Amino acid sequence: xxxxxxxxxxxxxxxxxxxxxxxxxxxxxxxxxxxxxxxxxxxxxxxxxxxxxxxxxxxxxxxxxxxxxxxxxxxxxxxxxxxxxxxxxxxxxxxxxxxxxxxxxxxxxxxxxxxxxxxxxxxxxxxxxxxxxxxxxxxxxxxxxxxxxxxxxxxxxxxxxxxxxxxxxxxxxxxxxxxxxxxxxxxxxxxxxxxxxxxxxxxxxxxxxxxxxxxxxxxxxxxxxxxxxxxxxxxxxxxxxxxxxxxxxxxxxxxxxxxxxxxxxxxxxxxxxxxxxxxxxxxxxxxxxxxxxxxxxxxxxxxxxxxxxxxxxxxxxxxxxxxxxxxxxx
Amino acid sequence: xxxxxxxxxxxxxxxxxxxxxxxxxxxxxxxxxxxxxxxxxxxxxxxxxxxxxxxxxxxxxxxxxxxxxxxxxxxxxxxxxxxxxxxxxxxxxxxxxxxxxxxxxxxxxxxxxxxxxxxxxxxxxxxxxxxxxxxxxxxxxxxxxxxxxxxxxxxxxxxxxxxxxxxxxxxxxxxxxxxxxxxxxxxxxxxxxxxxxxxxxxxxxxxxxxxxxxxxxxxxxxxxxxxxxxxxxxxxxxxxxxxxxxxxxxxxxxxxxxxxxxxxxxxxxxxxxxxxxxxxxxxxxxxxxxxxx
Numbered sequence: 001x002x003x004x005x006x007x008x009x010x011x012x013x014x015x016x017x018x019x020x021x022x023x024x025x026x027x028x029x030x031x032x033x034x035x036x037x038x039x040x041x042x043x044x045x046x047x048x049x050x051x052x053x054x055x056x057x058x059x060x061x062x063x064x065x066x067x068x069x070x071x072x073x074x075x076x077x078x079x080x081x082x083x084x085x086x087x088x089x090x091x092x093x094x095x096x097x098x099x100x101x102x103x104x105x106x107x108x109x110x111x112x113x114x115x116x117x118x119x120x121x122x123x124x125x126x127x128x129x130x131x132x133x134x135x136x137x138x139x140x141x142x143x144x145x146x147x148x149x150x151x152x153x154x155x156x157x158x159x160x161x162x163x164x165x166x167x168x169x170x171x172x173x174x175x176x177x178x179x180x181x182x183x184x185x186x187x188x189x190x191x192x193x194x195x196x197x198x199x200x201x202x203x204x205x206x207x208x209x210x211x212x213x214x215x216x217x218x219x220x221x222x223x224x225x226x227x228x229x230x231x232x233x234x235x236x237x238x239x240x241x242x243x244x245x246x247x248x249x250x251x252x253x254x255x256x257x258x259x260x261x262x263x264x265x266x267x268x269x270x271x272x273x274x275x276x277x278x279x280x281x282x283x284x285x286x287x288x289x290x291x292x293x294x295x296x297x298x299x300x301x302x303x304x305x306x307x308x309x310x311x312x313x314x315x316x317x318x319x320x321x322x323x324x325x326x327x328x329x330x
Numbered sequence: 331x332x333x334x335x336x337x338x339x340x341x342x343x344x345x346x347x348x349x350x351x352x353x354x355x356x357x358x359x360x361x362x363x364x365x366x367x368x369x370x371x372x373x374x375x376x377x378x379x380x381x382x383x384x385x386x387x388x389x390x391x392x393x394x395x396x397x398x399x400x401x402x403x404x405x406x407x408x409x410x411x412x413x414x415x416x417x418x419x420x421x422x423x424x425x426x427x428x429x430x431x432x433x434x435x436x437x438x439x440x441x442x443x444x445x446x447x448x449x450x451x452x453x454x455x456x457x458x459x460x461x462x463x464x465x466x467x468x469x470x471x472x473x474x475x476x477x478x479x480x481x482x483x484x485x486x487x488x489x490x491x492x493x494x495x496x497x498x499x500x501x502x503x504x505x506x507x508x509x510x511x512x513x514x515x516x517x518x519x520x521x522x523x524x525x526x527x528x529x530x531x532x533x534x535x536x537x538x539x540x541x542x543x544x545x546x547x548x549x550x551x552x553x554x555x556x557x558x559x560x561x562x563x564x565x566x567x568x569x570x571x572x573x574x575x576x577x578x579x580x581x582x583x584x585x586x587x588x589x590x591x592x593x594x595x596x597x598x599x600x601x602x603x604x605x606x607x608x609x610x611x612x613x614x615x616x617x618x619x620x621x622x623x
Contacts, residue, residue, distance in 0.1 A: 060427045107607055110614040113426045114369045118561055119610060122603025125555075129600035243554060247434050254431050285442040292438030299432050300420045 021168065025161060035160050036232075041272045042164075042171045043229045044252060048264035050221035051249035053178055055258060056187070057214035058194035059108065062117040063124035064222055065245035066104070070097045070127065071223025072230035072240055073140065076148040086149045086231055087166075094223035101219025105212045121246070128241035145237030148230045167228055174221050179261055181217070190214060251291065255298045257305025266306050339468045341591050342584060347475045347544070349583025350482040351377075354537035355560035356567070356575040357489065358530030364506035364570040365526040368418060371433035374557025375440035376406055376531045380538020381548040382448055388455050388542075395457060395543045396477065402535045410531025411524050419523065437554060444550035452547045460545060478540045485536055486576070489529070502526055506570065555599060562606040565616045574617070 028034040051064050075093030079086045104123050108116050131140045140146075151166060152159045181187055192200040193207045200207060230236040249264070256267025271291060278287035298305060302312070359373050383402045388395050417436060421428045462473040493499035504512040505522045513519050534557075542548060563582050567574025582602050589601040609617055 055427075060430065062430070107611050111610060112614075114430070114561075115565060115610055115614070115616075117371075117427075117430055118558070118565060119603075119607055121558060122562070122600075122607055125603050126600045126607075129596055133594070133596050247437075250431060250434060285446040288438045288442035289446070292435040292442070295435035295438070296417055296432055299428055299435070300417075303424060303428070 018172065022165075025164060030158070030161060032160065035164055037272065037276055039160075039164055039167055039232055040229070041268055042167045043225050043232070044248065044272065045265050045268045046171050046174050046228070047222055047225035048249040048252040048256075048268050049175060049178055049261070050218045050225065052253040052258065052261075052264045053181075053221070054214055054218040055253070056182065056194060057190045057211050058197070059116055059211060059214065060113060060250075061120040061218075061246075062250075063120035063122070063246050064218075064249055065241045065243070066120070066124040066127045067097050067101055067219040067222040068226035068229070068245055069124075069131075069236075069238070069240035070100060071226035072148070072236045073131065074223070075227035076146070076230060076236055077139065079149050080146075086151050086227075090151075090224055090227040090231075093227055094220045097223035098216045098220035102212050102216045104219075105215030108215070109208050109211045121243075124241050124243075124246055128238050131238045131241070140238075143238055145235060145239075148234055148236050150234060151228065151231040163232070170224065170228070174224070175261065175265070177221075182261070186210065186213070251295055253305075255295060255306060257307030260305070260307050263305050263307050270306060336468055337591075341587050343469065343471055343475065345584035345587040346580065347478060347583070348587060349580040350479055351537045351541055351556065352560055352563055352583055353576050353579035354482060354485065354533045354540070355556060356563040356579050357486065357572055358533035359557075359560055360564045360567075360570060360572055360575045361502075361506075361526050361533075362530040363564065365502060366418070366422065366523050368422070368429040369433070369561060370418070370436075370527075370530070371430055371554075371557065371561070372413075372436035372440065373530070373534055373560065374553030374555070375437055375444075376410065376534035376553075377538040377541065377556060378444060378548065378550060378553035379409060379440065380406060380535030381542040381552075382444055382538075382550075383535070384539040384542040385448075385453055385455055385548075395455060395539065396481070399481070399536055399539050402539045403532045406531045406535030406538075407528040409535075410528040413531070414524050414527035418527070419520070422523075441550045441553070448550065450550050452549045454545060454547045455542050457543050457545060474544055478544060481536075481540060485533065489533070489572075492529075498522075498525060559599075559602050562602050565606060566609055568616050578617075 024038065025035060028038075047064070047068060051061065054061055054064075071090075071093050073093075074096050075086065075089040078084070078092050079089035082089075084092075104120070108119055111119060130136060132143050134142070137143075150159070150163075152163045156162055182190075189200070189205050189210050192203065192205055193210055197207055226240070230240065252267035252271055253264045254267070255271055256265065257263030271294075274291065274294075275287055278290060283290075302308060355373060355377060358376075359370065362368065362370055362373075380402045383405050384395055384398045387393065387398050387401055391398075413436065417432050418429065421432055457474050459473050459477070463470045464473055464476060491499075493503055501512065501517045502522050502525065504515065504517060505519050505526075509519055512522070559582065560579075563578035564571075564575050566581070567576075567578030582605070585605060586598055586601055590598045593601075
């Protein structure tokens with residue numbers, strides 16, 4: 001038993017976190033407000049992880065709101081027009097968005113960082129324009145948007161609790177999916193491309209399909225997150241394509257730790273709690289300032305994010321100890 | 331639709347005027363990119379600060395807003411230098427994307443500081459010359475637009491003289507051509523970074539004053555889209571090339587107004603990105619960008 005646990009020590013913490021999160025509604029007493037905060041947190045964990053996955057291939061997007069919003073629009077339209085349950089429409093919408101993601105990715109594979117950032121940002125603006133123009137507003141509702149069916153119909157008893165566990169399962173599933181993907185050969189290839197594209201080519205990796213694959217997967221998961229978010233609010237409008245929605249996953253991933261699986265999760269939890277806390281204090285503008293400053297400080301002083309904080313502290317302590325020993329002996 | 335010379339002339343004229351704002355933004359961004367090889371996505375926030383400083387001083391002092399250029403430019407130089415020292419110098423040369431992420435943080439900080447001070451309502455100021463129009467044969471143009479174009483031209487000429495006929499200007503150009511070479515020649519490249527960033531911010535601040543004077547509305551969140559368009563312009567015109575920025579700025583201003591006129595105002599923002607994406611599909615390094623890597 002003991003060696004078995006020792007071998008799997010690194011899974012202890014995630015397992016512990018999982019159990020706590022699953023039991024959290026019990027501790028919080030099924031409070032509607034807390035559950036809403038938790039649901040949105042889980043949705044953004046999915047979203048930030050999806051954005052973060054794209055950076056594993058060395059591509060940083062500034063326009064993920066395009067996929068987030070398209071996921072919401074497609075799944076809502078499919079659910080309303082065909083009458084199938086929303087949960088199925090979510091995946092159908094995500095598949096279409098993944099296709100669009102690959103198309104956008106095709107224009108991006110040859111571009112350098114800044115250009116890529118600009119093009120992805122541009123696509124978010126273009127898609128927003130397409131949604132609001134008068135020719136399509138019969139379908140999309142124009143600037144007004146339209147009502148979206150709930151993931152779990154409110155006639156179900158304790159619908160918000162069911163919704164919480166439903167989204168919780170999806171968040172765990174997507175994290176597990178990314179974990180397995182990054183451990184596979186595909187993950188290795190993506191890392192090679194990110195570190196040095198020319199060397200990756202030299203060792204027989206064609207970067208194009210891998211980059212497109214990363215774009216498609218990232219768009220797919222982002223679309224799921226978008227659909228879940230709009231169904232939680234029960235409403236969708238073109239504001240979902242705004243720059244804020246594009247920037248949130250970046251802020252979450254970076255404060256948590258870019259290029260790690262735990263980073264987006266920790267970042268989302270910390271920033272959301274901070275956000276809700278400042279909100280409760282009634283600091284409307286100040287909360288943005290606090291988060292902006294936190295982001296800048298993280299990039300300057302903790303480039304690997306909050307994930308690296310325990311390691312940094314341990315290292316400091318060891319250095320201090322070593323110095324003390326040196327002083328005593330020397 | 332009844333298209334005649336008058337309307338076309340009007341659209342072109344608006345295009346030129348919009349182009350002026352973009353030129354000032356894009357030239358500043360380009361200078362900064364040339365010297366520091368970073369992209370400051372928060373550049374539009376300097377534009378916004380420029381409009382608010384003009385607004386504040388105009389309300390307090392009641393001076394002619396064009397004179398307030400003398401105030402908004404120095405203030406923005408100071409702000410630019412502070413931002414460079416605190417935010418961009420520590421991350422210089424760390425990661426490829428870090429400057430984009432720092433810019434995002436800056437966008438949030440500056441926008442909401444402004445919103446905290448001036449609230450987030452739309453504001454506008456009235457130029458003293460707003461009733462004077464000039465007859466240019468086919469069209470009547472507001473004199474403000476002509477003044478704005480002349481001010482832009484004067485600023486650009488001033489920048490040219492500074493870059494080509496002063497020691498500091500030459501040092502800036504040297505740094506942007508070859509950073510380590512400039513260092514070996516005894517140029518303090520970090521000071522050049524600071525000066526360039528200050529000038530870039532000042533040009534954006536001047537654009538902000540002109541924006542406010544022209545009677546356009548502004549609020550704390552108005553800066554991001556013009557800045558990102560300015561970046562699209564410098565990609566089109568070639569990274570680091572100032573003539574390219576001027577040509578690109580005018581082109582985007584014209585195309586934008588032309589599209590707003592023919593397809594409707596909703597397309598105004600999207601069209602410059604469509605242009606950018608089409609160009610980048612065929613030339614991944616920009617229209618005049620050199621083939622590197």
